[in-house]
Amino acid sequence: MLEIKNLNYSYQKTKVLNNVSFKIEDQEIVGILGPSGSGKTTLLKIMSHLETIKEGSYMIDDLWISKDGIKGDDKSIKLAMSELGVVFQQFNLFPHMSVLENVCLPLKLRTELNQTDIIKQATELLNELGLGERLNSYPHQISGGQQQRTAIARAMVLKPKILIIDEPTSSLDAATSQTVIQLLKQLHQNGLTLIVITHDLVFAKAICQRVIEIEAGIIKADCLADQYFI
Amino acid sequence: MTYWLEILPQLLSGLKLSITIFLITQVVALPLGLALAVLSRGNNPIIKKAISTFTWIMRGTPLLLQLYITMYGIPLLFPMHMDRFFAGAITFIVNYAAYYTEIFRNGLAIIPSGQNQAGQVLGFKKIEIFWYIILPQMFRNTLVPLINEAITLVKDTALLAAIALADMLRNAKEIVGQDLRIDALVMAGLLYLALSYIIVKIGKRLERKFLLEI
Numbered sequence A: 001m002l003e004i005k006n007l008n009y010s011y012q013k014t015k016v017l018n019n020v021s022f023k024i025e026d027q028e029i030v031g032i033l034g035p036s037g038s039g040k041t042t043l044l045k046i047m048s049h050l051e052t053i054k055e056g057s058y059m060i061d062d063l064w065i066s067k068d069g070i071k072g073d074d075k076s077i078k079l080a081m082s083e084l085g086v087v088f089q090q091f092n093l094f095p096h097m098s099v100l101e102n103v104c105l106p107l108k109l110r111t112e113l114n115q116t117d118i119i120k121q122a123t124e125l126l127n128e129l130g131l132g133e134r135l136n137s138y139p140h141q142i143s144g145g146q147q148q149r150t151a152i153a154r155a156m157v158l159k160p161k162i163l164i165i166d167e168p169t170s171s172l173d174a175a176t177s178q179t180v181i182q183l184l185k186q187l188h189q190n191g192l193t194l195i196v197i198t199h200d201l202v203f204a205k206a207i208c209q210r211v212i213e214i215e216a217g218i219i220k221a222d223c224l225a226d227q228y229f230i
Numbered sequence B: 001m002t003y004w005l006e007i008l009p010q011l012l013s014g015l016k017l018s019i020t021i022f023l024i025t026q027v028v029a030l031p032l033g034l035a036l037a038v039l040s041r042g043n044n045p046i047i048k049k050a051i052s053t054f055t056w057i058m059r060g061t062p063l064l065l066q067l068y069i070t071m072y073g074i075p076l077l078f079p080m081h082m083d084r085f086f087a088g089a090i091t092f093i094v095n096y097a098a099y100y101t102e103i104f105r106n107g108l109a110i111i112p113s114g115q116n117q118a119g120q121v122l123g124f125k126k127i128e129i130f131w132y133i134i135l136p137q138m139f140r141n142t143l144v145p146l147i148n149e150a151i152t153l154v155k156d157t158a159l160l161a162a163i164a165l166a167d168m169l170r171n172a173k174e175i176v177g178q179d180l181r182i183d184a185l186v187m188a189g190l191l192y193l194a195l196s197y198i199i200v201k202i203g204k205r206l207e208r209k210f211l212l213e214i
Helices: A040-047 A074-081 A099-110 A115-128 A144-156 A174-189 A201-207 B002-040 B045-060 B063-077 B084-109 B113-121 B126-163 B168-179 B183-210
Strands: A002-011 A014-024 A029-033 A055-060 A063-066 A084-087 A162-166 A193-198 A210-215 A218-224
Touching: A002 A040, A014 A040, A014 A055, A014 A218, A029 A040, A029 A201, A040 A055, A040 A162, A040 A193, A084 A144, A084 B113, A099 A115, A099 A144, A099 B126, A115 A144, A144 A162, A144 A174, A174 A193, A174 A201, A193 A201, B002 B045, B002 B084, B002 B126, B002 B168, B002 B183, B045 B084, B063 B084, B063 B126, B084 B126, B113 B126, B126 B168, B126 B183, B168 B183
Parallel strands: A029 A193, A029 A210, A084 A162, A162 A193
Antiparallel strands: A002 A014, A002 A055, A055 A063, A210 A218
């Protein structure tokens, strides 16, 4: 479970998030919707621990994080954050590594697995995501959709419970977007909680169970997708 | 041809000095430049200012002047015996470290912040992010300017003659003065070209390995 309480955030003097609170239960698919500049990316950065909380608090895996620090030691923070996978809008694949190496690196640095098992696990996951033919390709040699699937594989290889995916359709054509929808639904069926940050209403309607709409840093709506997309 | 073979050992002895200074400079100045580049991207304004002042002075004044200051100026300020080889090596190291600092700093600056963020969200330690993600990309970004600097360094070793070190050019000049034949200068030119050729070849191989694969 992930929960945000009374979160306020400002860049210099501009308030980006204003008293934001919500709770995401296990195995939900939640869309965080809003136009550019609404605060979605800041929210992503806070949820993925890339920005420090200034006001309010954030809970992941029963570990509360607030501006006063984190109630837990480094090990428990690492454990809690490993419950979370993030796929960035620009994917942020490592350009000097092949598709396989991109997915192997988290296993190499975050697990005790030996090299053979690392390659085996990464290859299996990439095969599942339809990238078996592109294992040795470099990110610039594959399509946008394949890059995104590589980024999803890299985020999923440590088996997080929650996956945050930022603007998943921004650089994809309609056909590839459909493939991404199917893939995310499949991951959700396997028990994953999905947080989709997007301004693409069609995509959100196709996949989300619940919608949190954010505008100018304020939550405008938090309801079931069926109610939101009437 | 016999004359060329006769003068070759003297030129090769000078070449040995040039190569020694080249290797010492590369081995020390590259990591020093990298360390300064990393420090210059930190948050300490005093360190940042100190490094930018250092690179400004070292890149803004002639290497020849720096050699004179190390060899002749410092012993005047602090009476001491200054070894010529030491003076040459230390000046080259400091001068090239300044250039490498700027090259590495630019190489680091153009790596998108998303690369660091990707490492962070995967739970990597800072040192792991630097070693596995940032450093290889920085190396790729700086490969071409580093090869250019290596070629310049080969040619700059000719300046060692200014502090009376028997480098290849100085030896060639002496041979020309003794024999009144230009051959030694031509041979020195060919040997410099051969050295540059080797560096270019190594550079091309590195480019093929690290640039064309991505």
